[in-house]
Amino acid sequence: MIVLDKVNKYYGDYHALVDISERVERNEVLVVCGPSGSGKSTLIRTLNRLEEIDAGRIEIDGRDIHAKGADVNALRAGIGFVFQHFNLFPHLTVLENCTLAPVKLGRATKAEAREVAMGLLEQVGLAHKADAYPNALSGGQQQRVAIARALAMRPPIMLFDEPTSALDPEMVGEVLQVMRTLASQGMTMVCVTHEMGFARDVADRIWFMSEGKILEKATPQDFFANPQHPRAQQFLADHRRD
């Protein structure tokens, strides 16, 4: 579904992504982990062109998304993106946050968008907050709304960029629960996360990144029981100590 071919990205002299060639299959849940600064976020942001790439090719359903003239808005409308800092629209209610894009992009009438959004808010357990403003919500609730907002465009792919890293520990669980449900429904998901429990239970595969390279790709069983690369071994040891 997603194919990366020799993807390279530089920030000035800094080589942020080094010759990444990989695939993500339909209905797959992929977890990307690694130390900070390893290029995980950069990588996931190239998948909907929040970051441009300097060389290589990224195909989604056979289309070269970084090609000149590729319709970036149509691409993004088909890929849900969940940010570390939620980025809800503070001047709109929870419901309006979820209906803005479908209505403005002509995907649905106001009434249809409302209905879809209420269904999604129900799914993330926040239908009763539909008319609240984001600042009246806890971080965990805001992130669940952000997931519902992304789902409102009915995307076949969801990208999560450290969705629980900005949350208080007691709110991490509720967001992961929503992600687990999504995974069980067969959503294609790429998740950058430090939640190793989530990775172990939900991921189909794990990529371990360091210094802009994917050093290890494995099933969760193999990755946790028998990491091959010394950097991955070190990373897991540090995580167990926490």
Added chain:
Amino acid sequence: MTMLELIDTYWLYFLVGQYPDGPLGGLVLTILLSGAALLLAMPLGLLLGIARVSPYRAVNVPVAVLVHVVRAVPLLLVLFWAYFFLPAVTGVKTSQATTMLIVLVLFDSIYLAEIVAAGIRALPRGQLESARSLGLGYGAALRHVVLPQTLRHGLPSIVNQLVSTIKATSLGYIIGLSEVSFIATQINTLVFTQAVEVYLILALTYFILCFGLSRLAFLLERRLQRRPEQAS
């Protein structure tokens, strides 16, 4: 002559100048000029502000140049120039009121553009990013996500600019525009002995106009804030 007699004798002159025997002037001209300047400058300022933060150099550089030039030159000088020198060069003579209006719109829209641009830059980057990530184009993201927040946060600065527009109309004095300050000076010349009273009334007039406008804006702001917001 008491203050009341002063008002009683000259109130109509103060209000409309020589109208209907001459051009409209006085307080009404001041209000009309500031009102028209604001109405024209607001959409223009919004457009220039958006252009100022445009990712395209061909758009943002000319606006930046214009901003820097206009900010660095006194309004009075530009007004003087536009009224006395420009007609000599172009051969087209504009009336005092039109010249004043053009200069006011120029200055106002530039200052408003800076307020809008600063507001857009100050908004967390994630707002634009998340709007774009949903598939909204740059224009739609600006219109539905960025600008509503920017303008609400920028309201105090915008009101500040509107108030200073009202006061800036008094600079029309230098080109003989018969706005309210000019008329007050005329009255002072006619009465001759009561400068304190005449200019006190003038000051009070400006105060009521400007204070009234800022109170109005304050009420508007409060109404907007009844809807909670602020990014956390």
